[in-house]
Amino acid sequence: MSPSLAENLLDWYQDHARSLPWRDNPDPYNVWIAEIMLQQTRVETVLPYYDRWMTQFPALDSLAQATQQEVLSAWEGLGYYSRARNLHRAAQIVMDELDGKFPQDVKSLRRLPGIGRYTAGAIASIAFGLDEPALDGNIRRVFSRVFDVRHLARSKESEAQLWQLAASHLPAGRAGEYNQALMDLGSLICTPREPDCSACPLNKHCQAYFLGVQAERPLRPERKSLPHHIVGSAIIERAGQVLIAQRPQDGLLGGLWEFPGGKIEPGEDIAAGLKREICEELGVEIEIGPAYGVYQHAYTHFRVTLHAFLCQLDGRQPQNLYHTSLAWTEIPSLVDYPMGKIDRQISNALIDLPRSLAPEI
DNA sequence: CAAACGTGGAC
DNA sequence: TGTCCAAGTTT
Numbered sequence A: 001m002s003p004s005l006a007e008n009l010l011d012w013y014q015d016h017a018r019s020l021p022w023r024d025n026p027d028p029y030n031v032w033i034a035e036i037m038l039q040q041t042r043v044e045t046v047l048p049y050y051d052r053w054m055t056q057f058p059a060l061d062s063l064a065q066a067t068q069q070e071v072l073s074a075w076e077g078l079g080y081y082s083r084a085r086n087l088h089r090a091a092q093i094v095m096d097e098l099d100g101k102f103p104q105d106v107k108s109l110r111r112l113p114g115i116g117r118y119t120a121g122a123i124a125s126i127a128f129g130l131d132e133p134a135l136d137g138n139i140r141r142v143f144s145r146v147f148d149v150r151h152l153a154r155s156k157e158s159e160a161q162l163w164q165l166a167a168s169h170l171p172a173g174r175a176g177e178y179n180q181a182l183m184d185l186g187s188l189i190c191t192p193r194e195p196d197c198s199a200c201p202l203n204k205h206c207q208a209y210f211l212g213v214q215a216e217r218p219l220r221p222e223r224k225s226l227p228h229h230i231v232g233s234a235i236i237e238r239a240g241q242v243l244i245a246q247r248p249q250d251g252l253l254g255g256l257w258e259f260p261g262g263k264i265e266p267g268e269d270i271a272a273g274l275k276r277e278i279c280e281e282l283g284v285e286i287e288i289g290p291a292y293g294v295y296q297h298a299y300t301h302f303r304v305t306l307h308a309f310l311c312q313l314d315g316r317q318p319q320n321l322y323h324t325s326l327a328w329t330e331i332p333s334l335v336d337y338p339m340g341k342i343d344r345q346i347s348n349a350l351i352d353l354p355r356s357l358a359p360e361i
Numbered sequence B: 001c002a003a004a005c006g007t008g009g010a011c
Numbered sequence C: 001t002g003t004c005c006a007a008g009t010t011t
Helices: A005-016 A028-038 A043-056 A060-065 A068-075 A082-097 A117-128 A137-146 A156-168 A175-188 A207-211 A270-282 A331-336 A341-352
Strands: A228-238 A241-246 A261-263 A286-298 A303-313 A325-330
Touching: A005 A175, A028 A043, A028 A082, A028 A117, A043 A068, A060 A082, A068 A082, A117 A175, A137 A156, A137 A175, A137 A207, A228 A270, A228 A286, A228 A341, A241 A331, A261 A270, A270 A286, A270 A303, A286 A341, A303 A341, A325 A331, A331 A341
Parallel strands: A228 A303
Antiparallel strands: A228 A241, A228 A261, A241 A325, A286 A303
16 A cells, blocks of 8 residues: 555655754744744744744743833834734733633634634644644645645635645644644745655645646736835934834734824825825924935835935924824934834934934034 | 735745 | 745734
């Protein structure tokens, strides 16, 4: 009798498993942090963040006791910041409501914020040794090829079929290894472009390879083009300090700090639009000074071109009409506030070129 | 349930 | 240079 899919896979994994820090000691906390960081994020990107995180927040209690600003600063640059806010909240829930005991089954894991179907299965199988499936992007691709799934990727039909496949081939008692082996296989061999089918331990099982259609699986839906927004931002300076604002908790870059401003309406003059935004957000008129750079950035669902300006207030105090909070800060202290990429670039420019704030000096 | 949610790297 | 992609979750 020829070896099963799981047998071939696990044999391969024994020799080819990647050495990763969270695999050294796969306790629930380590696996949880790694799984959240790895959501929609490459392993190479995660590695330095994971190491710093474990130094700063070595266990559940230290994470629960940290401030949200500390957590967001540790996360800065990783993106999808709700992951960090949810990790922090979940750590506090476990400490305060669950007596410090991390949930140990899929159903209770999924009650924690930020843990969905995939992550619950991953933690349950890897950290607790339970026979649970975990379907991520790699495993979707592997199974879409091995079983020649012809439904459109992410459709209801393909999701149902793939979760069924992920569950139906689990080797009893070795689900954690199996799930990780599938992910390593997807990452190393069964790659999105030019999979290395000749080196694949599953090529004898692979229907797409047999049919020569592996490059066309999974079946991808068409993508829409991204909208492009023009944004104005005000670097409001007063007595050697600049005004920064903390974004609302929900939505884009929630909880991070920014230079206030906003979207310019189509056809609107940039300076006029920036004055309007500042008036809406801070209830004050500004005088717009020298331009301070044009910044291009692509988010997941839109692109922006951001125009920054050095600005002065009209003498009145800004009111907080939109943000979580406002702060006046010395320029060197901007490093202490978590920010998204563009505002970090602006901050770094200010730190590197402080004289440009006071060109008369 | 379609849309929102970041960023960096490969081609 | 623009597009695609990468260990998903939430609303």
